[in-house]
Amino acid sequence: MHQATQWRFAGLLLTMLAGLCLLDPLAAQTAAWPAKPLRIVVPYPPGGSSDIIARLISQPLSEALKQPVLIDNRAGANGNIGADIVAKASPDGYTVLLCDVGALAISPSVYTKLPFDPSKDLQGVTMLAYSPHMLVVNAAVPANNLQELVALSKKTELNFAVTAMGSAPHLAGVAVALATGARWNYIPYKGGIQAVADTMAGQTQIVMNGMLATLPHVQSGKLKVIGISKGTRMPLAAQMPTLAEQGMPGFESGTWQGVVAPAGTPAAVLQRLNLELIKVIRSPEIRSRLTAQGAEVVTMTPAEQNQMFARERSRWAQVVKQADVHLD
Numbered sequence: 001m002h003q004a005t006q007w008r009f010a011g012l013l014l015t016m017l018a019g020l021c022l023l024d025p026l027a028a029q030t031a032a033w034p035a036k037p038l039r040i041v042v043p044y045p046p047g048g049s050s051d052i053i054a055r056l057i058s059q060p061l062s063e064a065l066k067q068p069v070l071i072d073n074r075a076g077a078n079g080n081i082g083a084d085i086v087a088k089a090s091p092d093g094y095t096v097l098l099c100d101v102g103a104l105a106i107s108p109s110v111y112t113k114l115p116f117d118p119s120k121d122l123q124g125v126t127m128l129a130y131s132p133h134m135l136v137v138n139a140a141v142p143a144n145n146l147q148e149l150v151a152l153s154k155k156t157e158l159n160f161a162v163t164a165m166g167s168a169p170h171l172a173g174v175a176v177a178l179a180t181g182a183r184w185n186y187i188p189y190k191g192g193i194q195a196v197a198d199t200m201a202g203q204t205q206i207v208m209n210g211m212l213a214t215l216p217h218v219q220s221g222k223l224k225v226i227g228i229s230k231g232t233r234m235p236l237a238a239q240m241p242t243l244a245e246q247g248m249p250g251f252e253s254g255t256w257q258g259v260v261a262p263a264g265t266p267a268a269v270l271q272r273l274n275l276e277l278i279k280v281i282r283s284p285e286i287r288s289r290l291t292a293q294g295a296e297v298v299t300m301t302p303a304e305q306n307q308m309f310a311r312e313r314s315r316w317a318q319v320v321k322q323a324d325v326h327l328d
Contacts (some may be wrong), residue, residue, distance in 0.1 A: 101260070124260055133253050134214045161198055162205065228240050
């Protein structure tokens, strides 16, 4: 091919590409992504499991994408306020949600009037970490295992601090009560930090919360472990019994931190986000920091996360129905 012909061919190709971009502006935006800062909405107050992970990954993710990554805490309604913001955001990859995906799966069963449909308005990107729940009590509570706590609940009024009504820790507490016959009063809070703080102070006696945000208070002696909601003991806490071995065989619950995006986000953007997030969360430094605090790094493809979300939604719908928990 002569040089002049080559130049004409190259020019024609560029013209065709430019025409395609004009016809499909979304394709042009995708090709240039990311061209501006990324916003990670955390639908809970600062200091909780999702917030801890968001702040751990923000700087390395920013370096990988070569754009600022901003953390936006939008707490309220068990995470549904922040989730609604992302569900209604432009599906361009610049606004994503980092939350407890398990709690998000519970919302359709618990709330009768959700302003969005998690299964239709949000799309999986990847799971990041799993942290089992810890059932803990104030250090002064005279119970050292589940059997003793259940017996105490039938003799003394106990208050169970609920990180948010209809949340995964709330329903896990309900599941424990249903399985064991325990009796306690559920006291609602707007987040795990205040629920844990009041239990440490003795204003409430029991709380169930993600291990990532709770273990430091157990290690300090301010809270006492009754059981971990995992099938087998964790190497990090081998001396701490599971609820499964205390009369609840097979019982597991926990916080599944993951990232989701608005439905309709281009597949190429989802794939890039998935790739970079997995690289960051699997990095030796972040993995070791999470492991030391009781969280396991768990990653998935967008399709696998969508499937996991569907399973969690079905699982917790049965608990909600059995416990007759409904909120508006």
